[in-house]
Amino acid sequence: MISRTYDVPVSENETAPAGLREQKKHATRLAMHRAALELVAEDGLSGVTSEMIARRAGVSPRTFFNHWSTKESAILGVVGDEGPRAVASLREKLETLPVRAALLAVIREGISRIPVDPELRELKKRVMAQEPSLHSISTGNLQAMQTDLVDVLDEALEEEYSRELAIIVVQVSFALTRSAFAISMRRGIDPVLAFDQVIELYHERARDL
C-alpha cells in the first residue's frame, strides 16, 4: 500500500502507546517538528529549506513530505482533520445547549486536545512572533472545519436567515479562538486558559467599546 501524507498532531501523550512501529513514527514526526522550529528560530522562515529540516531530523527529504504536506505544517506541528470529530460533538451538544454555547464548548474541547510540550512552546512562541505569515496559515487551517460547522448550525437554526446567522456565529467564535491563540502566544500561557479569559473579556468588556 502507498504511503500517504499524514499531517496529524504532534504529541507525546498520544492515545494508544501502541507498537514499536507507532512509536518510531511518532519520534520521527516529533524530530522533524522540533528541527523545523529550531531552524526557523535561527534563520527565519525563508532561510530554511525542507531539505535542511529533513537533514537535521535525520530523515530523507522524501520522508519529510510523507509526513507533512507543506514545510509550514511541519513548523506548526499541524493538526490533522478535526472536522468530523467537531461536527459530531457539535450535534451532540446542540441537544442541551444554546447555539453559541454549544459551539464555544466544541472549540474549547478542540483546543484542550492540542498537545502542550513545554519545551516547544517557548520555541514556537518565538517563531510565531517573528514570522507573521505563519499566523495566516495557522488560522487558515481552521477554516476548513468552519464550513462543516456552519452546515450543522444552519440545519439546527430554523429561523429566517439561518444560514447567515450560522456564518456569523461561527466566524465570530473562531475570531475569539484566534484571539485566544494570539494572547496565549503573547503571554506564554495555556491556550485553554487564554480562551476562557477571552470569552470573559468579550462578554464583560468588549461589547461596549
Next chain:
Amino acid sequence: MISRTYDVPVSENETAPAGLREQKKHATRLAMHRAALELVAEDGLSGVTSEMIARRAGVSPRTFFNHWSTKESAILGVVGDEGPRAVASLREKLETLPVRAALLAVIREGISRIPVDPELRELKKRVMAQEPSLHSISTGNLQAMQTDLVDVLDEALEEEYSRELAIIVVQVSFALTRSAFAISMRRGIDPVLAFDQVIELYHERARDL
C-alpha cells in the same frame, strides 16, 4: 530601475486616467485577472498553471510574476497594501467615534473601495464556491493589516487588558467582514450591502443564540 511586483487592485474606474502607459499596464493586469478566473473556473485551481494564465492573457510568464506575487493573488485580483490608509483612517475616526464603531467604519470604507466589475463577480463567485482553499488565502491577506490596527487601538484604549481587548475587537470585526464576503459571494450581492446586513444581524439576532 528594477521592475517590482505590484499586487494592486484591479479596477476599471481607477483614479487617474493617466497616460497610455498606465492604461496598458492596467489592461494587462485585468487581462491576467480575467484569464486566471476563467481558467480556474474551467479546470480548477490545481489544473491551471501560471504559464497557462500568462498565455491566455497574452503576456510572458515572467510578466505574470511581475504583476502578481503568487498565482492565487492573480485569481483573487488582490488588493495591495491597505494597511497605512486604514491606520490613518482609524486614528482620525477614533477622535469622534467609540472604538468598535470607528473600526467598523474603517472596514466599511475599505470594502467600498473594492472595485466591482459585474462581469467578473459571477465568475469569481463560482470560483470561490468551488475552491475553498482560496478563502483562507483571501482572509489571510487581511491579516497583515490587523496587527497594525491592533496597535492603534491598544494605544487608544487606556484600560487594563487594553491589548487583549484590542485583539478581540479587531478579530471580531474582521470576522464580521469575512461573514459579509461569504454572504456577498453566496448571494451575489454587493459586499457593502452584505456588510451592513451582517452588522445588523449580529447586533439584533446573533447575540442571543
Next chain:
DNA sequence: CTGGTTGTTGCATTGACTGCACTATTGCAT
C-alpha cells in the same frame, strides 16, 4: 529627436512538492 523611466521578456536557478518503484522494518500467524 533624445535620453531617462518603466514595463516586458528570456534565461537560468532554486526550492516546494509529487508519483513511482524499491528497500527496510515491524507485526502477526503459523
Next chain:
DNA sequence: ATGCAATAGTGCAGTCAATGCAACAACCAG
C-alpha cells in the same frame, strides 16, 4: 523461529511556482 503482509523510509525523476538578472521595447518629457 520463520515466513508473509503491511507499512515506514528512501532515491530518483519530474513538474511547477517564484525570483534575480540582463537585455530590450515602449513611452514620456524636454
